[in-house]
Amino acid sequence: MADAVPSPSNHMENCVQIDRRSLLGAGVAAAATNILSTRTAGAGSDRSIALASPVVTGAATVDAQGCVAYPDTIVRAGPAFVFAGTSSGEFKNIMISVPGVSPWGTCVQDGKGGWTCTMDLSSVRSGPLNCRVMAWYDDWIEKSVDLDFTLLIDNPGVTRADPPVPAPAAGMTPILIDDFDAMPDDSRWAFGERPDGSQWGSDAHFTTKDGDLAEVFQTPMPSVLRIRAVYDPNFKDPQGWGRKWRSGMLCTAHADGRPPVAAFRRGYVEMRAILPLGKGMWPSMWAFQLGPNERGMKSNPGTEIDPLEGYCQTPDPGKYALSSGAIEWTSAGKTGEVDGPRFKKNFDATSDWHVYGAAVDETSMVVYVDGVVTQTIRLPKSTSADKFFWMFDNTLGGGWPVTVPPARYTDMWIDYIRIYSAD
Template sequence: MSSTPPASASLPRARAALAVLGLVLVAILASAGPDLAQAPTPESSASEPPFALQLLSPGPTSVATHNQKQKPEAYTASIPDAAMRVRAGPLEVTGLARGLRSVALVVNGTWTSAVPGPDSRFTTQLDLSGAVNGPLVLDVYGWDTPPDNHDFKTALNLRVHLFVEGGRDASPAAERPPGHPAHGRTLVWSESFDTLSRKVWHAGPKPDGQEYGAASFLGYDDPTFDPYTIMGGFLRIRSQNRPGWADPAGYGRTWLTGHLSTGFPDGSVSGAFRKGYFEARMLLPAGPGAWPSFWLLDQHGIRNSVADGAVEIDVIEGYGHATTSYVATEHDWPPPSSRMEGYRRAQKNLTGLPDYSLAFHDYGVEITDDDVVFYFDGIEKFRAPLYRKATVSPFFMMLTLAMSQDWPITVPPAGYYDLWIDHVRVYR
């Protein structure tokens, strides 16, 4: 903000004091979390009001205070699992927009406006009668100007995942239509996540024991945190920030997350295939540092990567800072002792996609005798020759919400990121 320099020498000091007071209030609001809903509404300073945005119902959520006008970043807000469950149909939403004069709620591209009252609270109705079952993204935006006035200086927003019950089933049928890579094929392996079986999914670091990224991969029974939740036929993998956590491996990691694999450390597999069409239907998180993936590794590499290396196929590597593109890759990893001599990679950055943090999409790959073909929503995007095609072993599947060490990681108001998976299927 800019203003005409005052003539009085004491006025700058007064304004500086008010600015400091405003910063203190913002800090208090940021740490208040759901308790903000019970706190009295203070009178705002005219020059530096305390801005805050929170949902009370469904919720309460954590509080968003970051001004997105200057530097948009992750804004995921926390919401209790019980509060996120809503019914398909009319939904009343209430919230607190402190220091803001207009609010908009966005679901599936539909905007609903609200104006906060004198107590900073707002109430509006959302029509979820046409919503599908499962996770639903709700974005809430707030501005310090009246509706339709775009001369705002403060723009806050938060995102929550609601979970719709009693809506339509949007999960595609196993029999896919003509033109889809799975059409006319036989479904030979399927996971619909009604439960999470330890006989089907190994949880923890990669089955070969290798660690990567900026988060620790937890097993099922870690007393610190459980990243794996089954909800209404969907799997949620949560990556949570724990600043005070002492990384037992000594890497200094402060994120805890999940990694699931149909390959097990003893070299066995619950699902692995040399050829076929592999598909995962997922809703990916947004936010700098989030690194969700669906990927394959050849079974022989579980116990023999040190001696022989391995072939890896990354069906998708998503990056939370760029949710309209992702990377598809095939790697031919040489043995570690070769110091990367003979390493090969076929890779493409798939761009111009719809924002995959807003809806479920199908991420697939077809492996033939000779080729690897990558698909997004059933449409071919990239193909490459299959490495070691004469000797490569069957491929098992992995689902991961890692945190990337290659980009600065933003800790959102929620303190976590979520990856949702509807199903994993293999067709032959």
């Protein structure tokens, strides 16, 4: 379906509108349409590539490329770090891309289906490190088998310092600070549901507190949260929408009548994250207004603000489009006044940590990436004094075609979330 789209940029803008109508409107129809665009990568190629050390991964082939299965093994970085792997079929050139170290680390092939590459990883920070093996077979740089995997790096000499209070939050009151030193729990977060108890209209079913949260939320190393979107062809969608993905969403407002954990009308929110790599990924940091007495959801009208909607159009680093906007929702899920979407295109959101922030006041939202203003969004004139609750999720689709990677999962990483109120 993607090949039939004449203009990627126009397609993206259309998808934003299509998807947002489905969020509060006809979720069933939208989900059914999106499921048709999900394509599982096939198999059968005689060429494959796999990693054997420092961890053992699954294999990528010509017809099944991208994220392969990898173990949650923490490895120590050093000046002579050795990658080793196996291959089948003839490859003219094999290279490894390691963010912050080298985009083109040359591998030595032994002529017997083995290969190695030695790199200096002594400067790599502790945390997840998304790497790619590229094995070219038809030309030196044209046709390749790409294998994506994540290393969990332990490097005591290079760690992240505690972040200071963000400049846009100066003078504000912190109302939620989570460094994910422990798994998120029900006392600090709501999971999966809207404050009215229903689901959002995306291609992934968000797991709720009554489901298997450990499948979609993990802390495989200290102070790092992983939200994993899992593809399961046998999944029975509880909503009957035909979805085959499960994933996680953190929400600051509960559906059981408890007051929100963190909500503001004026304030600042910030997330440090590595976004998921894969065609059709759609991670988000966004907010909607609470209903009367800070319960449920505001309607007729209610305002949605989206400082970050990430669209991964192709399964390649550097191809993310970051979308920001504000939408007025009227009755029956229809849109009124809209500002956006506005895009920051060709952004590498998957190779390293980035800080995404949003400052909200009475009339506007200022969007930040790594401390730099990227967008200023006008709020709808109808935006009331009701507070915004916040959501952070790893989902996919939204009108985009989705390719299922060999691992049948894709990961989003969060270092911290901080929410400040100026109310």
